[in-house]
Amino acid sequence: MNVVIMGAGLSGLVCAITLEKNGITPTIFEKRDQTGDRFVNGEIMLDILNRPVEDGIAHLAVEYGIYLKPTSAIQKLKLYSKNEKAVIEGHLGFSNIRGRVQNLFESQLEQQTKSPIYFNSNKTYAQLLSEYTHVIMATGDGDDVAETKFPK
Ligand SMILES: Cc1cc2nc3c(=O)[nH]c(=O)nc-3n(C[C@H](O)[C@H](O)[C@H](O)COP(=O)(O)OP(=O)(O)OC[C@H]3O[C@@H](n4cnc5c(N)ncnc54)[C@H](O)[C@@H]3O)c2cc1C
Structure with missing residues (x-):
């Protein structure tokens, strides 16, 4: 082949x-x-959006032997609306920079x-x-x- x-x-x-x-x-x-x-852009990978896979990076490593290190882990999300404010903390996902x-x-x-x-x-x-x-x-x-x- x-x-x-x-x-x-x-x-x-x-x-x-x-x-x-x-x-x-x-x-x-x-x-x-x-x-x-050619152009640089940021992306975020939130575990909450990737279910049923909780941690896409770990899943790739364990299931497929493919290892990726994102730019950083997201541990806190601050949400704002006109009348309310909320903070979510924990292992929430990753942020990553794409491009050259x-x-x-x-x-x-x-x-x-x-x-x-x-x-x-x-x-x-x-x-x-x-x-x-x-x-x-x-x-x-x-x-x-x-x-x-x-x-x-
Ligand atoms: C602005 C932007 C933001 C994005 N944000 C996100 C995000 O937040 N999260 C997310 O999951 N995804 C995001 N995506 C989508 C993500 O980039 C794509 O899903 C991913 O890159 C697809 O990978 P791919 O290998 O299929 O294609 P590509 O990454 O496009 O790779 C294709 C490759 O093939 C090469 N190629 C093209 N034609 C030929 C040819 N004829 N011969 C040889 N080589 C060729 C290209 O040069 C390129 O290197 C975003 C995309 C864009 C444009």
Whole structure:
């Protein structure tokens, strides 16, 4: 089996790590010159929003052997409305910085990947299909898949 992954985002990298754990070393082609989006933005992962998984980071580690370190833990949430104020405390989730910053999730995953990554790729699905037995599209854009003519 000769597998190639289009895209070294979160999905492509996690896919590569998972394939490696199952004895397959894919090749990854990434359109950009490095991993990570060009613009920096913040995201929060609140456990309360992720049920039935209480702690997504721990779940990935225990169930899939994939290790991610978010920017920081959220231990206090202050909620304000016009008439009321509330504070929630405890292990509430994580905040994380995305984009080309130090220790971004994609870099952490890249370090856990043994598969070769080729940057600045302009290879198309058709080109890759002529060279590999399996092509995984992890380009982050559903339209790419919708527009692709897959062989029957
Ligand atoms: C502004 C913003 C805020 C967000 N906030 C959150 C949030 O708070 N929480 C959350 O869970 N999610 C959030 N998301 C969504 C999150 O970013 C995506 O769900 C996640 O990045 C998807 O990962 P992916 O690997 O599928 O796609 P992507 O991260 O888009 O990775 C796709 C990769 O494929 C590459 N690629 C594209 N075309 C090709 C090609 N033809 N050949 C080779 N490589 C190619 C791209 O360069 C990219 O590196 C946010 C997204 C945006 C834009």
